[in-house]
Amino acid sequence: MPLPLYLLALAVFAMGTSEFMLAGLLPDIASDLGVTVGTAGLLTSAFATGMIVGAPLVAASARHRPARSSLLGFVLVFSAVHAVGAATPSFPVLCVTRVVAALACAGFLAVALTTATRLVPADKKGRALAVLLSGTTVATIAGVPAGSLLGTVLGWRATFWAVAVLCLPAAVGILLGVPARRVRRNAADGPPLRAELAQLRSPRLLLAMLLGALVNAATFTSFTFLAPLVTGTAGLGEHWIPVVLVLFGAGSFIGVTVAGRLADRRPGQVVAVCGPLLLVGWPALAVLADRPAALLVLVFVQGALSFALGSTLITRVLYEAAAAPSMAGAYATAALNVGAAVGPVVAATALRTAAGDLGPLWASGLLVALALLVASFSRGVLPAGTVTTNRP
Structure with missing residues (x-):
């Protein structure tokens, strides 16, 4: 894999740290700004909503600009709004900064996903995506737990400042490693925007986007509220929150790495194996969450399964959107973040049910069940190959 892919992954690491770090900071943010934990969880939805709206809009506006200048601009804006978020005493202002950060992140990912697939042969999109998403999984292993620990020691604002600073070396890497001109396979400008939107x-593209969104919604439904699950249901101390986040991140890294080698040619097998296991795993975690040892094991397993299945489905989005070379990354980003926006809202609702802290886990199981149901019914409606065959 070419070096620029890893430089892009460094920026994704910084952004992934920001996107996932709220899982360990929600109680602190809620207490400091005078809102409930469920309300604070909507910060995740605000971020995801900004990415849903921003991905296609920003990708469309940046499609004729050099990739390097676009990526650099997005990273610098991302850094600046985190500095503002770290300084504000207002929850509404913090929400606004999350939306703006999401717009920058959406633009970055949309351009980065497109750039990544153009840096590799046509049949290596899954592996390129795995390298890029490794920035997110490493963020859950190192960045998010470190942010949670920093927030525990110095407060949540220190974590926001750390993300702002972390973006700076990523910006330098982009400036030095990404080609200044647009990365294209030929001199043609590609299809017009209207043709790309027509995809x-x-x-099959819509199906892949829907399935990816449902699986990611299941992931975010539970991941966003792991902190109260650890300290409440499991009865562990706050210092265990980073440990649980590390385990989830380690699992996600393994899942996306393994799936990256299978998503190009064996997506159907990934779905057939990971889907049912993921479906069983969320209810199992709900039943066994009060047993710390079982909690630790299942969090690792669910991280691996969630990212293996989710990254495979997002790879299918890139394949099905091959006729939209500038917008394919935006479609994949939108699919991911529809799920990321829906998940915390579903979780906040589930928290108010009789299941309490376990509600998000049961809701995640229902979302995975819905995804598998949609996938099974699609076999008789759609041509084989979206997620059910080994077609690259």
């Missing part, structure tokens, strides 16, 4: 009428 959204493809049933």
Whole structure:
């Protein structure tokens, strides 16, 4: 894999740290700004909503600009709004900074996903995506737990400042490693925007986006509220929150790495194996969450399964959107973040049910069940190959 991919992954690491770090900071933010934990969880939805809206809009506006200048600008804006978020005493202002950060992150990912797939042969998109998403999984292993620990010691604002600073070396890496001109395979400008947007009428593309969104919604439904699960249901101390986040991140890294080698040619096998296991895993975690040893094991397993299945489905989005070279990354980003936006809202609702802290886990199981149901019914409606065959 080419070096620029790893430099892009460094920036994704900084952004992934920001996106996932709230899982360990919600109680602190809620207490400091005078809101409930469920309300504070909507910060995750605000970020995801900004990414859903921003991905196609920013990608469309940046499609004729050099990749390096676009990526650099997005990273610098991302850094600046985190500094503002760290300084504000207002929850609404913090929400606004999350939306702006999401717009910058959406633009970055949309351009980065497109750039990554153009840096590798046509049949290596899954591996390129795995390298890029490794920035996110490493963030859950190192960045998010470190942010949670920093927040525990110095307060949540220190974690926001750390993300702002972390973006700076990523910006330098982009400046030095990404080609200044657009990365294209030929001199043609590619299809017009209208033709690229018309790809959204493809049933197979929409199916891949829907399945990716459902699986990611299941992931975020539970991941966003792991902290109260650890300290409440499991009865562990706050210092265990970073440990649980590390385990989830380690599992996600393994899952996305393994899936990256299978997603190009064996996506159906990944779905057939990971889907049912993920479906069983969330309810199992709900039943066994009061047993710390079982909690630690299942968090690791669910991280691996969630990211293996989710990254495979997002790879299918890139394949099905191959006729939209500038917008494919935006479609994949939107699919990911529809799930990321829906998940915390579902979780906040589930927390108010009789299941309490276990509600998000049961809700995650229902979302995975819905995804598998949609996938099974699609076999008789859509041509084989979206997620059910080994077609690259």
